[in-house]
Amino acid sequence: MGHACVTAATVLALLTLVPPAQAEPAPPIIAGIARNLPILARNGMVVAQEKIAARIGLDVLKRGGNAVDAAVATGFALAVTLPRAGNLGGGGFMVVHLARENRDIALDYRETAPAAATADVFLDATGAADPQKSRDSGLGVGVPGTVAGLAHAREKWGSGKFSLAELIAPAIRLAREGVVVEDDLADSLPQGARRLARWPSSRAIFLKPDGAPFGPGEKLVQADLAATLERIAAGGPRAFYEGETAQKIAAAVRGAGGLMTPDDLKGYAPVERQVVRGTYRGHEIVSMPPPSSGGVHLIELLNVLEHFPIRETGPQTASTIHVMTEAMKLAFADRAEWLADPDFVKIPLSGLLSKKYAARLAAEISTERARPSAEIGHVDPAPYESDQTTHFSVVDREGNAVANTYTLNFSYGLGLVADGTGVLLNNELDDFAAKPGAPNAFGLVGGKANAPGPKKRPLSSMTPTIVLKDGKPEIVTGSPGGPRIITTVLEQISDLIDHGMNAAEAMEAPRFHHQWLPDELRVERGLSLDTIRLLRDKGQNVVVGGTLGSVATIQIFEGLMMGAADSRQRGTAAVGW
Ligand code: GLY
Numbered sequence: 001m002g003h004a005c006v007t008a009a010t011v012l013a014l015l016t017l018v019p020p021a022q023a024e025p026a027p028p029i030i031a032g033i034a035r036n037l038p039i040l041a042r043n044g045m046v047v048a049q050e051k052i053a054a055r056i057g058l059d060v061l062k063r064g065g066n067a068v069d070a071a072v073a074t075g076f077a078l079a080v081t082l083p084r085a086g087n088l089g090g091g092g093f094m095v096v097h098l099a100r101e102n103r104d105i106a107l108d109y110r111e112t113a114p115a116a117a118t119a120d121v122f123l124d125a126t127g128a129a130d131p132q133k134s135r136d137s138g139l140g141v142g143v144p145g146t147v148a149g150l151a152h153a154r155e156k157w158g159s160g161k162f163s164l165a166e167l168i169a170p171a172i173r174l175a176r177e178g179v180v181v182e183d184d185l186a187d188s189l190p191q192g193a194r195r196l197a198r199w200p201s202s203r204a205i206f207l208k209p210d211g212a213p214f215g216p217g218e219k220l221v222q223a224d225l226a227a228t229l230e231r232i233a234a235g236g237p238r239a240f241y242e243g244e245t246a247q248k249i250a251a252a253v254r255g256a257g258g259l260m261t262p263d264d265l266k267g268y269a270p271v272e273r274q275v276v277r278g279t280y281r282g283h284e285i286v287s288m289p290p291p292s293s294g295g296v297h298l299i300e301l302l303n304v305l306e307h308f309p310i311r312e313t314g315p316q317t318a319s320t321i322h323v324m325t326e327a328m329k330l331a332f333a334d335r336a337e338w339l340a341d342p343d344f345v346k347i348p349l350s351g352l353l354s355k356k357y358a359a360r361l362a363a364e365i366s367t368e369r370a371r372p373s374a375e376i377g378h379v380d381p382a383p384y385e386s387d388q389t390t391h392f393s394v395v396d397r398e399g400n401a402v403a404n405t406y407t408l409n410f411s412y413g414l415g416l417v418a419d420g421t422g423v424l425l426n427n428e429l430d431d432f433a434a435k436p437g438a439p440n441a442f443g444l445v446g447g448k449a450n451a452p453g454p455k456k457r458p459l460s461s462m463t464p465t466i467v468l469k470d471g472k473p474e475i476v477t478g479s480p481g482g483p484r485i486i487t488t489v490l491e492q493i494s495d496l497i498d499h500g501m502n503a504a505e506a507m508e509a510p511r512f513h514h515q516w517l518p519d520e521l522r523v524e525r526g527l528s529l530d531t532i533r534l535l536r537d538k539g540q541n542v543v544v545g546g547t548l549g550s551v552a553t554i555q556i557f558e559g560l561m562m563g564a565a566d567s568r569q570r571g572t573a574a575v576g577w
Contacts, residue, residue, distance in 0.1 A: 041576025
């Protein structure tokens with residue numbers, strides 16, 4: 001691929017590079033040995049970033065629904081209880097494993113650019129990328145996919161025991177009666193207040209008359225959202241994409257300087273895609289294909305890691321973190337070069353996913369010396385901004401599994417509620433490369449492939465993933481975190497498979513992230529100073545601070561479901577029965 005420079009020495013090394021064998025890991029350690037313990041269940045489990053929505057999904061499972069029914073109920077509920085990321089006005093991706101048919105499906109309900117979007121839509125008069133346009137104006141709003149996606153999932157893969165209206169009913173009740181502000185809502189509202197305050201329609205819902213956000217113990221009532229949900233319950237997704245709701249959404253976007261029309265909404269459709277597949281030390285990886293880059297680079301990274309004795313070098317050591325970091329740089333350089341909406345751009349998917357290509361990348365990695373990102377390529381990076389997406393994982397007793405990640409992009413998206421609908425709108429189109437080499441809000445760069453275009457989907461990093469062992473779900477996982485999603489999911493899978501951790505231990509382990517540009521290895525607090533020194537000795541630009549990702553993982557071992565919700569955010573929950 002683009003950055004890999006094959007020399008005679010590389011080829012020689014390649015010939016000798018056979019992935020080292022690792023002994024089969026022991027069963028996940030549980031009580032008496034592990035310091036962190038997962039929640040256990042046998043009949044069904046939901047792990048989500050907000051506890052009321054997780055319990056709503058569990059209730060559906062208890063009432064005979066399958067994992068897809070539960071996921072749909074949780075997805076609608078999160079739009080009310082976790083409004084900074086749960087949504088009707090955004091989009092996302094769902095990976096489903098159907099036990100009876102032994103089938104894996106990827107559902108793409110990513111937002112699309114309006115038909116009037118052009119390649120230069122986010123440039124200023126001088127031809128420079130103008131982040132204000134993609135992040136803070138109606139131009140950044142993609143046509144929402146969530147309502148169509150969740151409805152499609154229920155219709156195609158739900159148990160048939162629950163109507164869409166029944167699965168939406170708890171969300172309607174919560175929106176109408178109000179939710180008590182606590183946990184993540186209490187944390188995120190003050191942070192989002194400035195963005196929300198820019199729009200009277202948003203202020204009226206999320207802020208009090210004095211301009212302060214609702215605080216802990218107060219009630220957030222979303223009456224307009226309840227009415228929109230009621231229209232969807234009565235009329236199906238068309239009641240969102242056509243008529244009153246669609247007109248109000250298009251008007252709000254245009255009022256904020258965007259290009260969306262009611263026809264854009266009418267024309268929106270989710271897409272069923274082939275999952276991307278790989279293997280990692282005998283486990284089958286099933287993940288999201290483009291327009292998310294998540295699954296492709298997760299598999300690319302795991303293929304590279306197979307060439308290193310990660311189990312022997314151990315968790316949280318400088319040796320392991322260094323090798324994983326070097327692999328991350330190469331994968332993210334590929335991301336910038338190749339990945340985009342597959343309906344518009346040809347992606348060399350089989351190459352990126354191949355074991356041969358991974359062997360070539362592995363041969364480029366020195367276990368002793370960090371390779372500067374500039375050697376791989378150079379583009380000016382941008383600082384990180386906040387990222388807010390949300391993931392939930394569901395399994396049922398039949399062995400069906402759902403990994404779902406969806407988002408408004410920024411926390412509370414653009415911050416604009418389409419007046420009269422209660423629907424917060426995304427600013428997802430910032431995930432396009434406004435101009436080749438111009439970084440988006442996550443510091444991610446891209447080339448022409450990910451340029452904006454009419455009806456095109458911007459490239460994502462969301463990585464809803466199911467790991468199968470002998471054809472059955474073994475790990476269901478995913479995370480928010482923009483580009484950090486990919487590395488967070490990678491570390492989860494490595495911790496579980498390589499190091500025999502249980503889901504709770506893997507969740508607690510300090511995380512690290514490199515995305516090629518900027519050339520920095522970000523690590524969470526908790527990594528030992530000795531380890532950081534050893535990494536710096538190898539040439540890694542270690543930056544300590546912040547949190548990375550927020551996983552929702554279910555591990556299944558001999559029918560036992562073990563769940564862990566991330567402690568990096570308050571109010572997350574793993575619930576089972
Ligand atoms: N908006 C973040 C992502 O899709 O990766």
